[in-house]
Amino acid sequence: MIHPSLRRPLLARLLLGAALAAASLPAKAQENDEEEYKAQIPDVAIYKAMLDANKQTGWVQFREFSGQQLIYFTALQTMHCRLKEVRYSINSDTLDKTFPMAACDPELPFNLPSDDSQNWLYLNLKPGEAQTIAVQAVWDDGSGSEIVVYQPCKNPEATCASIKTIKKPKKRGDEPAPATQAR
Numbered sequence: 579m580i581h582p583s584l585r586r587p588l589l590a591r592l593l594l595g596a597a598l599a600a601a602s603l604p605a606k607a608q609e610n611d612e613e614e615y616k617a618q619i620p621d622v623a624i625y626k627a628m629l630d631a632n633k634q635t636g637w638v639q640f641r642e643f644s645g646q647q648l649i650y651f652t653a654l655q656t657m658h659c660r661l662k663e664v665r666y667s668i669n670s671d672t673l674d675k676t677f678p679m680a681a682c683d684p685e686l687p688f689n690l691p692s693d694d695s696q697n698w699l700y701l702n703l704k705p706g707e708a709q710t711i712a713v714q715a716v717w718d719d720g721s722g723s724e725i726v727v728y729q730p731c732k733n734p735e736a737t738c739a740s741i742k743t744i745k746k747p748k749k750r751g752d753e754p755a756p757a758t759q760a761r
Contacts, residue, residue: 586750591726593748595654595733596711598679601607604749610638611757613642614719617684617685617687618684619659619660619682619684619687620659620660620687621681622660622717622718622719624724625657625659625660625717626717628656628657629654629657629723632653633726633741633744634652634740634741635739636653636728636738636739636740636741637651637653637654637715637728637739638650638651638653638666638711638712638713638728638739639652639737639738639739640708640711640729640730640731640735640737640738640739641736641737642705642706642730645705645724646701646702646703646705647700647703647704647705647706647707647708648701648702648703649700649701649708649711650699650700650737651664651677651698651699651700651701652690652700654677654713654715655679655680655690655691655698655699656688656689656690656697657688657715658679658680658681658682659682659683659684659687659688659715660717660718661715661717661718662679662716662717662718662720663677663679663680663716663720664679664713664714664715664716664717665714666677666711666712666713666714667710667711667712667715667727668703668707668708668710668711669708669709669710669711670710670712671712671725671727671745673712673714673725677692677701678697679698680698688716708730708731709729710727710728710729711727711728711739711743712725712726712727712728712745713726713727713728714726715748720745722748723747724743724744724745725744725745725746725747726743726745727738727741727742727743727744728741729741729742
């Protein structure tokens, strides 16, 4: 036990030591250096990994419902913050159509749009109209994914797609040239 007469000098030395230690810290630690947080869209590599991971189960999904054939673009729409566009074609591989992408909210980069119109989620076709759909994702830098041709699953009750073929992307006139020569 410390004698009461020694407590004050010990306490003073402890306080003085703490004050000296604090004084030796950089000035920034003593200031309030708060910086307002600004939401940033995740790196495109994350989105490309997501696209690749979803390829087998379907970038799109077919569904027969209420006398209609629906083709859902939900998986692709979750990547809308890094997608410039989604090219597709029904029953061919011409990629002559584009699916509308929702506006990006950097604070919620993977959320689906809250628009009630469903324009961002699916195509509405006649029953059995689409035997295949060719799809290519085009990133915000202009590069395109491979072209995956999907067909409806064998189970008519399921909302799904199966891969029919995978093709290398075609060189398009509106696609930017690579920054460096390929070796």
